[in-house]
Amino acid sequence: MTEVITKQEREEAFAMFYGMAASIGELADPAPEMTDEERVERAKEVFLKGIDNNVAVQLDACLHCGACAQACQFFIGTEDPKYTPIHKLDLLKKVYKRELSPLSWLLKPFTPDITVEDLRNQVELVYDSCTMCGRCNMVCPSAINIGDLVSLNRSAMAAAGLAPAELRYMRDGQEADGTIFGADEDLFMFRIQDIQQKLGFEIPLNKKGADVLLMTSGLDIHLFADATGGAIETLHHMGVDYTLATDAYEGANFGSLSGYDATKKKLTKHSTEAIEALGVKTVIVPECGHSYPALRFGAAEAMGRPVNFEVMTVSEYFGRAVMDGRLKLEKKSHPKPIALHDPCKVGRWGGVFDEPREILKACGYDLHETESNRQYNFCCGGGAANFLLPSADKLKRVGYRVKMGEIEAAGAEELVVSCGSCRMNFEVGKVKAGDSIPVESLAAIIAAHLPKKETVEGDKV
Amino acid sequence: MTKTDLTLGDRLQARGVSRRAFLKYCATTASLLALPPTMVPHIANALESQRRPSVIWLSFQECTGCSESILRSNTPSIESMIFETISLDYHHTIMAASGHQAEEARKIAMEENWGNYLVIVDGSVPTGNMGYSTTAGESNIDTLKHVAEGAAAIVCMGTCSAFGGIPYANPNPTDAVAVSDVIKDKPIVNVPGCPPIPAVMTSVLAHYLAFGELPELDHLNRPKVFYGQNIHDRCYRRPFYERGQFAESFDDEGAKKGWCLYKLGCKGPTTYNACAVLKWNEGTSFPIEAGHGCLGCSEPNFWDAGSFYNPLSTATHLDAGTVALAGAVGVGVGAAAGAAARSQQKKIKAAPAKAFTPTKAEEESQ
Amino acid sequence: MTLLEFARGPALQWAAVIFVIGMLWRTLGLLLMLRSRPLSKDRKKGLAGAGVKTMFSRFLLPKVFAKRVGFQYLLGWIWHVGFVLTVFFFQVHVMFFKGLVGFGWPALPNSVVLPVAAVSLGILVILLVRRMTNPMLRYISNFNDYSSVIVTILPFATGFATFTHIGVLPYETLLALHFLSVALLLVWFPFSKLFHVITVLPSRYILGVKFWRRGVEA
Ligand code: HEM
C-alpha cells in the first residue's frame, strides 16, 4: 500500500476535525419558526404518510414484552426505562390509534391528540438515544421494525422544525452545496490530486462510460483519505475501468439521517442523475454506513422508477472480487487477533456480511468474531449521525462501552471497520475511555495486502 | 272418639306399629333434619300427642305426580302415616267427597281453624285466562288467595308450585307463576322436585308438627337440611369426574363402568337436592345410580336450562346462525373501517404537503 | 334468570358476537389499508419464502439474546402451549366446542391438563408481577397490558375454582363466573393487545421480507 496519509497527519486532522464537529451546532442557522399548531400538524402529517398497511400491522403486533430493551445498547448500558426501543414509537402509535387504526372510531375518544410538548420530549428519544441500528428488530418476537420507524419519527421531528441544531447544520450545508463539512469541489479536487501524487498514477475523473464509479464522502476527504486512497489503489491494481466524478463524489446524505426527507430525496436524485449521465454500470459507495442504503435502496425511490446501475459498498465490491478470484490479496502474518465491526447500515440493513470476512481471510487475519455479529451486531454507539450530537455524548460512551466490551471479550487487539462514522465514534470513544486498540479501515487494509506490482504485471504478460 | 281426635300415638297403636319402629322413625327424622339425638324424645312426644292439625291441599296446574310420589309408597310406611295424622280436610284428588260437598268441607275447615291451618300446594298458578284452571268455578288464583289468607304457613310441594315448573316453561302459555309470586305475606316453604322426595316432604311436616315452626330455609325458601348441598358434591361417581373419566354414551364402556355422566348432560353440579343421600323408593336408588344424569328438577327453570343431554359446560344460546350473522356484521364494519383508512391515506397523500413547504432555512438555501 | 343461565346463555352469546365482529373488523380494516411498495432492486430472490421463514424462525430466540431474554421467551412458550392444551384439550372444554361446532376431538386426561393449566396460570401471574415490578416493563406498560393479562388470568382462576369446587361460592356461581370470565376475554380480545394472535405472524412476515430484500435473514 502506498501511504496516502500518515498516521500522524491523520491524528492531527482528526483532532482538528473533531474540534470543528463539536461546534457545528453553534454555526447552525436558527431553527425555523413555527407555531405549536404548525409543528403538531406537520409532525402528524409525516406520521400519517408513513403509516401504511405494513406499519399498521406491526404497530398492532407489539406486546409490550420489553424484549427490545434487552437488545438496545442504550438500555443495556443505562438500564433507563425511557430508552426502551418501543417507547420511542409511542408517539407514532398514538397518532396511528387516533387517526388511522381500524379501531380509530373506538379509540379516538380515549386517545388524546399529540402536543408540541410530546414532540419536544420525543427529540432526545429518536435522535440522541437511537441510532436506528435495528438490533431491536432482531429480538422482537413480533419482528417490529423499530429502527425504521424511528427514522419516520426523525422525519416528523424535522418537519416540525425540531431536529437538533447539528443535524440542521449538516443538512442545510448539504442542501446548499451537496456535500458535507464544506468538502466542496475544490477540496475534493485538492484531495484527489494529493492522493494521485502519492499513488503515482492518474486518477480518472468524470470518465463517461466507465464501468465503475467510486464515490467518497466529506468525512473521507477531510479525514480518512486512507479509505479513499485504498479503494482507488485497489481499483487501479485490479485494472478496473473506473472513474470518480466531480458531480457525484459525495456519498453521504444528511437529508436522510436528520429526517429531512425532501433533502434526502433531492440529494439522491442529484447523484442518481449524475451517475446515469456518466453511464457507469456499478457505483461503489464509500466507507460510510448510511450512504449505502441511501443510494442502494434510495435511488429508485428518489427517481420514482427503477434504476439500472448496481450499487455496492467498498467491502462488498472488493469482497466479491476476492470471492470470485478477480482480486488476489497477499496473505501476511498477523499475529494479533482482529475483530470486525459490521456497520449497521451495510450489515443488518444491507446484508454485507461474508464479503469483509473473505477479505480478512485472504489477508491472513485471525478474525475473532464478537459474540454479537452479522445481523446481530451491536452499533458502534454513534451511528445515524449521532456522533455529531454533543447532547448524546453520554449515550455514545455507553454504546461504545457495550460494543468495546464485546470486542475485548472476543480477545481482539485490533478492530477493522468499513464505515467512516463508526470509525469516528470509535476514535472519539477511545480517547474518552483511554483505550488504545487500533481501528483500521477495511479499504486501507485491502490496499495494504495488494500483491507487489511486478508479480501482477508479470501475470499480465 | 272421632277420627280427628285420635293422636298419632293412638293411630300407630291401632295400626300395630311398634313403639320401637316409631322411635326409629323419629330418630331418622331427627337425623334427616340434622337435629341432635337429644331431640328424638321431643319429636316422638310431640308427634305422639299431636292432635291432627288441619291441612288444606290445593292442586292447581299439576300432573298429580307429587301427590303420587308421596301417597303411593309401595309399602305402607310411617311416612304415609304422617298423612293420616294430619287432618287432610281438602284434597280434591283423593278426597271422597266431590263437588259442592268438597268445597263445603274446605270452607268448614277454614272457618274452624282460621289462622292455624296449613296449606299445601302442588301445581303452578295460571295468571292468564282465568278459565285455564278452575275448581268449582273458581279460578286457581282466587282460591289460592282466599285460602292462603287464613293459613299459618304454605308448603309448596314440587317444583311447579315452588318455581312454576313445567307449566312455567317456555313459552308458558298460561302465564303460570309460582305460589310465592302470588302470596307475599305468609311463610312459604318450597319443597321442589319433580317430584320431591317423600321423606323430605314428611320430614318438613314432622318438623312443623314437632316444633310448631318451619325448618331453616335457603334463599329459595327450601329447607336447608335437604337442599343445602348439590348432587355433585355427594355423588358416588364424583371420583370419576375428578379423574376426567366420562361416559360418552349411555351404553359405552364408560357407562358400564359407572363413570361420571357429566358429558351426557348431568346437572348434578348445579342441582341442590337430597337425592344422592336419601335416594328414592325407600333408599333403593336415584337417577344417577340408574345410569341417567340428573335433570336438575329441583331447580328453578330446569326445563329451560338447555338440553338435558348437553353438558353443563356448553353454551345455551350460541349457534352457528348467530355467529354467522356476527361474521357478516364484522365483515361490514371491517370493510368500512378499511375503506375509511384507505381514503384517509389517499387524502393525506394527495393533500399539498404542509410539512414540505420550505422552512425559512430551506427558502434561504434555494 | 339466574347468573348461570345468564352466563351460559346471553352473556356467552353476546360475547361471541362481539368477538367475531371485533376480530373481523380489525383484521379486515388492517388488510384493506394501502401498502407502499419499494422500487429498488431486491438483493435476494424468494422474498415470500423468507417472510414465511421469519414467521417461524422467530419462535426461536437467536442465541446472542439468550442471556437477556431467554427466561422471558421460555415463559412465553410454556404459557402459550399450556393455553392451547388447556383451552382445547381439557375434557370439559372439548364438550363445549363440540356443543358449538358439532364435532369433538380427543381430549387429554385431567391428570395432564390440570398441572399444565396450573403452570400456565402460574406463568401468567409471574408475567403480571414482573410487569408490575420490573422498572422497564412498568414504564412501558399501560392499561391495555395489565388488563389483557388480568382478563386472561380470570378464566384460568375461575376454571380452577370451578373444577376443584374450592372456595366459599357454590358450584353454579363458580361455573357462571367462569363463563362470564370467558365472555369478558372474548369481548376484550379483539380490542386489546390480545389481538396479537392475528398480527404477530404477519408482522414477522413483513420484517422477514423487508430484510431479505436486503439480503439479511431476520
Ligand atoms: C398464533 C398465536 C399466538 C402467537 C404467535 C403469540 C405470540 C406471543 C408472543 C410472542 C408473546 C410475547 C411473549 C414474551 O413475553 O416474550 C405473547 C404474549 C402473550 N400472549 Fe400470545 N400469541 C398467540 C396466541 C395467544 C392467544 C390465543 C392468547 C390468549 C389469550 C395469548 C395470550 C398472550 C398473553 C396473555 C401474553 C402475555 C402478555 C404479557 O406478558 O403481558 N396469545 N404472545
Ligand code: SF4
Ligand atoms: S420486543 Fe417487540 S413486541 Fe416486545 S415490546 Fe419491543 S417492540 Fe413490542
Ligand code: SF4
Ligand atoms: S434501533 Fe438500535 S439504537 Fe435504536 S432502539 Fe433499536 S437497538 Fe436501540
Ligand code: SF4
Ligand atoms: S354423575 Fe353428575 S352429579 Fe355425579 S359426579 Fe358426574 S356430574 Fe357430578
